[in-house]
């Protein structure tokens with residue numbers, strides 16, 4: 278598919294140097310975006326890189342009422358020598374199409390997904406921050422724009438990609454967060470949309486997050502939707518628990534997200550000599566393992582969250598400190614190795630990087 282390049286109306290919004298220490302997450306956006314349309318009688322058409330600007334959409338569009346929407350998250354990194362890379366973008370392309378299948382939306386050719394992002398990022402390369410822990414967050418998304426109120430799959434979609442220079446996802450940076458195990462609300466059930474990256478999963482999780490914040494926690498850890506017994510994920514992160522000789526994470530059984538960072542952590546932990554077990558984690562067993570000091574470290578993984586140490590786990594009014602509550606050695610090692618590969622400080626022996634420049 279050919280991409281038309283539309284000119285910017287004036288100067289770049291980027292005036293001089295950004296304050297890279299104050300970026301936060303997803304608050305500012307670059308000059309340009311990608312937009313492609315799909316109609317049931319035409320397939321994909323009109324791919325264009327255009328100025329970043331608001332959409333003009335009919336208030337009756339399906340996405341506003343029935344949430345037919347999917348998205349992805351990946352990052353571009355600028356190395357100290359100016360090299361720019363993406364990290365495993367083909368995994369995002371594959372997952373995007375799995376989400377599209379689940380939400381009854383059209384698939385996008387995976388090569389186009391990756392190549393068009395590479396082209397957009399190349400045009401916006403001056404926006405990629407270089408300070409420690411910063412990167413350019415890439416947000417591809419697809420929305421249903423047919424203006425009709427009957428419940429149906431749209432016959433018109435927008436696929437778009439926007440870019441945001443970001444720092445750490447959690448304001449606390451690479452420091453332990455407090456996570457509350459949610460025992461009332463559920464995020465996903467078998468046969469539901471838990472495995473898809475769709476906005477509705479996040480909308481329905483907000484109430485638990487708000488209640489957790491009031492209790493002093495950063496986010497919630499979801500338990501399975503049937504028994505409320507097995508650990509699933511933390512919305513923005515997959516979870517790992519490190520024992521003396523192994524690292525444990527919940528299996529991909531259909532209701533949690535198949536995280537790109539999750540998969541990378543599994544490969545890295547294995548290459549560091551740790552046995553990685555993908556198995557059901559029963560919450561009461563986990564809590565007693567924490568109390569007995571068998572769980573040495575806990576951390577979450579995600580594109581936005583990278584690797585985030587978890588210092589405290591709360592459950593039913595009790596707060597348990599994991600290890601010494603600080604950043605564990607394995608967590609630090611995995612963070613350093615993963616970010617070392619992403620920023621070109623460590624050779625990419627896994628073949629994960631796609632070089633743009």
Ligand code: COI
Nearest residue numbers: 350351513579580581582
């Ligand atoms: C990501 O890590 O890219 C995510 O999608 C998590 C999030 C900020 C919703």
